[in-house]
Amino acid sequence: MPQPFVMPDFYVPYPARLNPHLEAARTHTRDWARAMGMLEGSGVWEQHDLDSHDYALLCSYTHPDCDEEALNLVTDWYTWVFFFDDHFLEIYKRPQDRSGGKAYLDRLPLFMPADPAAGMPEPTNPVEAGLADLWLRTVPSMSEGWRVRFAEATEHLLYESLWELDNINDGRVANPVEYIEMRRKVGGAPWSAGLVEYAAGAEVPAQVAYSRPLRVLRDAFSDAVHLRNDLFSYQREVEDEGENSNGVLVLEKFLGCTTQEAANAVNDLLTSRLQQFENTALTEVPLLAAEKGLSAAECAAVAAYAKGLQDWQSGGHEWHMRSSRYMNEGMVGGPSRLEGVLGTSAFDIRTLFGRPAASRLRSLTHVPHQRVGPSLLPEFDLPYPLALSPHHAEAGRLSLDWAERFGLLDDLWDRPMAEGFDLALCSAGLDPDATLEELELSTEWLTWGTYGDDYYPAVFGRTRNLLGAKEQTERFKACMPLDDPAAGAALAVNPMERSLADLWARTAGPQSPEARAQLRYALDVMLDSWMWELHNQAQHRVPDPVDYIEMRRSTFGSELTMLMCRLRQDDVLPPELYRSGTVRALENAVMDYGALINDLFSYQKEIEVEGEVHNGVLVLQTFFDCDYPTAVAMVDDLMRGRRRQYEHLKAREVPLMYEEFGLDAAGRQAFEAYLRELEDWLAGILNWHRKVRRYGAEDVRSGSGSTLLRGPTGLGTSTARVAALLGR
Numbered sequence: 089m090p091q092p093f094v095m096p097d098f099y100v101p102y103p104a105r106l107n108p109h110l111e112a113a114r115t116h117t118r119d120w121a122r123a124m125g126m127l128e129g130s131g132v133w134e135q136h137d138l139d140s141h142d143y144a145l146l147c148s149y150t151h152p153d154c155d156e157e158a159l160n161l162v163t164d165w166y167t168w169v170f171f172f173d174d175h176f177l178e179i180y181k182r183p184q185d186r187s188g189g190k191a192y193l194d195r196l197p198l199f200m201p202a203d204p205a206a207g208m209p210e211p212t213n214p215v216e217a218g219l220a221d222l223w224l225r226t227v228p229s230m231s232e233g234w235r236v237r238f239a240e241a242t243e244h245l246l247y248e249s250l251w252e253l254d255n256i257n258d259g260r261v262a263n264p265v266e267y268i269e270m271r272r273k274v275g276g277a278p279w280s281a282g283l284v285e286y287a288a289g290a291e292v293p294a295q296v297a298y299s300r301p302l303r304v305l306r307d308a309f310s311d312a313v314h315l316r317n318d319l320f321s322y323q324r325e326v327e328d329e330g331e332n333s334n335g336v337l338v339l340e341k342f343l344g345c346t347t348q349e350a351a352n353a354v355n356d357l358l359t360s361r362l363q364q365f366e367n368t369a370l371t372e373v374p375l376l377a378a379e380k381g382l383s384a385a386e387c388a389a390v391a392a393y394a395k396g397l398q399d400w401q402s403g404g405h406e407w408h409m410r411s412s413r414y415m416n417e418g419m420v421g422g423p424s425r426l427e428g429v430l431g432t433s434a435f436d437i438r439t440l441f442g443r444p445a446a447s448r449l450r451s452l453t454h455v456p457h458q459r460v461g462p463s464l465l466p467e468f469d470l471p472y473p474l475a476l477s478p479h480h481a482e483a484g485r486l487s488l489d490w491a492e493r494f495g496l497l498d499d500l501w502d503r504p505m506a507e508g509f510d511l512a513l514c515s516a517g518l519d520p521d522a523t524l525e526e527l528e529l530s531t532e533w534l535t536w537g538t539y540g541d542d543y544y545p546a547v548f549g550r551t552r553n554l555l556g557a558k559e560q561t562e563r564f565k566a567c568m569p570l571d572d573p574a575a576g577a578a579l580a581v582n583p584m585e586r587s588l589a590d591l592w593a594r595t596a597g598p599q600s601p602e603a604r605a606q607l608r609y610a611l612d613v614m615l616d617s618w619m620w621e622l623h624n625q626a627q628h629r630v631p632d633p634v635d636y637i638e639m640r641r642s643t644f645g646s647e648l649t650m651l652m653c654r655l656r657q658d659d660v661l662p663p664e665l666y667r668s669g670t671v672r673a674l675e676n677a678v679m680d681y682g683a684l685i686n687d688l689f690s691y692q693k694e695i696e697v698e699g700e701v702h703n704g705v706l707v708l709q710t711f712f713d714c715d716y717p718t719a720v721a722m723v724d725d726l727m728r729g730r731r732r733q734y735e736h737l738k739a740r741e742v743p744l745m746y747e748e749f750g751l752d753a754a755g756r757q758a759f760e761a762y763l764r765e766l767e768d769w770l771a772g773i774l775n776w777h778r779k780v781r782r783y784g785a786e787d788v789r790s791g792s793g794s795t796l797l798r799g800p801t802g803l804g805t806s807t808a809r810v811a812a813l814l815g816r
Contacts, residue, residue, distance in 0.1 A: 091415055093348040096355040099362055099444040104406035107148035109156040114144040116160040117167050125214040126171045132178055140412040143167045149403030154287040162287050168218040176249050184257050193246050200239045233294045238282040244273035255332045263729030267338045277310030290392035295380055301372040308365040309397045315358040320414035359444045364632040369394050450710050451630045456699030462785035463691040466724035472767035474775050475520035479527045484512030487531040495583030496539050508781030511535050517772020537645045544618045552626045561615050568608055573597045610647040617642035621702050630701045630710040646679035653765040660758035665749050670741045677734040678766045682773045684727050689777040693788040
């Protein structure tokens, strides 16, 4: 069968290396798979299948430095996970048996107890038998924290197979953002990252395991692994198995392009994710180690972990070129510049220059302050009706008085400018049923967040004062104590700190400890995302598209404003429901639509006036090397895809979630009220952008739309900068 596209030139900057214990692992895993019942008689594999797939070769390439015992165990894990994938395909995907698949998956977590002494049920099939054996052999070497993280990654890998099955049943191809998020779970690369910790003897220290730099290393690694696999497996998955979960197919449908063009775009995204990994490892991880005070041994573990992920990328690529599972005709023995050296068949000087180098160069050489003209706006496909609180005008007046009283209108903003921003109108649309007191408080939160979003670039960004920004961020966090919310006022010394302490005391004071912790987390995430923007600004770097979309939810303050909606239903709905994949997918789809609304409206203000690099339209322009109207059309398509995903989830997955959590009539009514609040959130954001004096062509040039046009001036400007440096 002819190949559906010509393989692109891959970015593989590090030669693969081979573990010397390869043959021992081949023999061991063949015996193990037979003992677990995965070969003859399984109905899935025969020995020739296992031999031709050669998972021992995969693990020998991806874990080149571990000893024989560790290589045997890791190889058994990969044999198990690939057998599970094929077993689920034959037994549940091909017959499209969702209920049977769900029952099958529900038993598997029982074979991964956090405490191995707790016992397990008796295995009833090869997948259960293999998982039970592997878990008991692995967990004695690892901490409880690793066990929890690895079990979670394994459960994601198992359960999100239902997402693939649902898409096949519905004949549905995901949008690109949904695909990247879900592929991380179902594709298993975060699970692979956990095995890197085991094989490299480099368990990530608990105090940084959930930090942004380590999360980005894991996610960028995962995305690159999956996108590479999508390219090699397109023919088998799409043409043979009828699979919908493939990145080439996703971009083919999204971009409306040929299969070859989609394959090239997937490879560009793969390259971008690898370059994101490199940037994070070199610029963010060392700062994290210093900030958290990691010991020399802990720093060495993080470095070994990063190196292990890097080895996996190169080794995984080498294996894909050799395994019979994949489309790789003619790839081994290609025009390598290091012929005859083991593990260098993927290493080609073209992978370091040419297209990969051009994309990196574009991300670092954007010319700021280009004349772009008025922002181009598509026809927004938002069907949700707008409702406005009748307290809009009064909340606006009270919030402006509050901002003036705390000194927020003395420097970057003045009162006429803040009146033009009309943040009360935004709150009135986000929460049309709010009382006057509630609306005033939410407007003041929006005022503080919007002011801060202007303040950080003006005071810290143009001067590249990352230290001052970090110190100010830590002071903001100190103004939000969890134990006694009112105590933050004593620590506040400048207008932003005093106003934040006031909002924190009034909002968190009456809340339960659980709700207060959620609010504090949402604020921490927003503050840290402002530091991420400054970090990119200091490098003059247009962000990677995946990193941008995921961080944009926080820079836009989406988690904070949505949390205000969610907390109203907390007395009716179980908290674990909000942690479910369905609710997170609903919220992420809505957040992305809202943030991209802002990017479309603010394009002229940010690109022409402020010289900003954080705008979704610019991100796509840079990544695809296309013009402004084309990028606008792509953003519009992405927004439409996210809204369709929201509607799909609401119609298809929410009823299943009701059943899973056993919600009664009151619970279902509460969640449907929450869905309406999400829709109010979108309608209110779009209405505010259409009415506000901040983004129009007449606003951005007159100064009413951009504080950065004039910069911070007047009494207190120098004090603000000195105070930032001194933490005052």
